Amino acid sequence: MAQELNLQRRLVQKWVSGARQAAEASTAAQEGPALQRADADPWEVVLPPGLLWCRLCAQSMTAVMDCDEDLVYDCPPGCCRPGLPAVLVVDAIGRAVLRHAPRIVPITLAHPHSPLMAAACAGRVISRVTAGRTCTDLRITWRPVVTGLVPVTEYVELARSLAASNPAHAQELLHAALAAVDPTTAPADPLHADAACILAEVLIRLGHPSAAIRWATYAHHAGTHLHGPAAGTTLTALHTLATAHRLVGHHQRAYHLYRHLVEQLATTAGPQAHRTLAAQASLAVVLHQLGHCARARTLLADTMTAHRHAHPGHPASDRMVGHLARMWQHCAEQRHHHPDAG
Structure with a gap:
């Protein structure tokens, strides 16, 4: 995963640690979004680069820290929209991947259905996500899927x-x-x-x-x-x-x-x-x-x-x-x- 997404190994190690912690509270995790934990490290929340775009300014959104030291997805200078909380955007995209193509997501024993892992794999089945003004206003463009009609x-x-x-x-x-x-x-x-x-x-x-x-x-x-x-x-x-x-x-x-x-x-x-x-x-x-x-x-x-x-x-x-x-x-x-x- 680190090699495919060009991430540091330390970051992947944090994911593993987070997955082990989730196993201890799996029942509670199922009751709400898996990424909305008070003790979550915001830098663990990632999307493949170039996947998220702004619908207002038509530019690529990147993960940055805001003034409150929270990770948000924001546009380049010139766009008037506020940044979107990264945990919510990644959770929404990850859950869409789990619904649409769950078989591409690596299964871990600690957390077999992780939206975070699914979002990290999103680039394989999603070509672009355009974001409106809120975290729930996301338009996903799926890559073409091979069906039985086309061998x-x-x-x-x-x-x-x-x-x-x-x-x-x-x-x-x-x-x-x-x-x-x-x-x-x-x-x-x-x-x-x-x-x-x-x-x-x-x-x-x-x-x-x-x-x-x-x-x-x-x-x-x-x-x-x-x-x-x-x-x-x-x-x-x-x-x-x-x-x-x-x-x-x-x-x-x-x-x-x-x-x-x-x-x-x-x-x-x-x-x-x-x-x-x-x-x-x-x-x-x-x-x-x-x-x-x-x-x-x-x-x-x-x-x-x-x-x-x-x-x-x-x-x-x-x-x-x-x-x-x-x-x-x-x-x-x-x-x-x-x-x-x-």
Whole structure:
């Protein structure tokens, strides 16, 4: 959840603590809005960014602290409307999600039907909420839902064709196809795994690698279970997962994933195949990010030589040259001393 919403881990830990406290008073919580607790930390109340908009000024509303140190959703300067109490807005949106698409909400033992958790997932089924003057005057625009009249396969195939040219539209289609799928608990399904892998690739393309990790993880695990660790679809998901971790900055995790990918590709496609050498070049980049400069440069130089020999004229060779030059420049700027450099 923290990765998908780009939240601090400390904030998620507060959610867990709050959920445990709610378990002790579950009977009382059922009698009123779950978020209207006198001791609730106002900074625990969140919506996905860009979800809430003002109907009066047509601008995005953001969470800010008012003069009484209460968290409210307010407009940019110029709008005359008062801020809306965040606890009430989030509670209303969360309860709408629980009514409309309860299966997307992660279930916790402490609080199995939490409006707070539902609101945090709202971006998967809601494209926009416009707010009037009160907390109850909310207009929700739901994302399109796949029905039996339109097969899920058509959504997935259309999204695949649009992934490069129109990733935002592809994301909408894939969110619709996966609206009822929780990637952390869903069973392995070939169609869902395919859609999840494409969605992860689209999220990376749109600049949201943190959100891509959960979907790529599901796609890889499902592919391993359904087709085996060496299948083409499984390795594609593994590559996407490694890329997402690298872009987020999880370099140690990315290193292990890329190393596993290189080993699998060397066995299935061959050590001189383009995919194998490209993954090996990415492994070298991650090694350098981990601080193993000499090993990274040596591996990348060897990879570049092998790639030029096996695939002459391929543009990937020029990209490898660029990565190697940046490695040398970084070491020179940092004044690294490498006895094996000569």
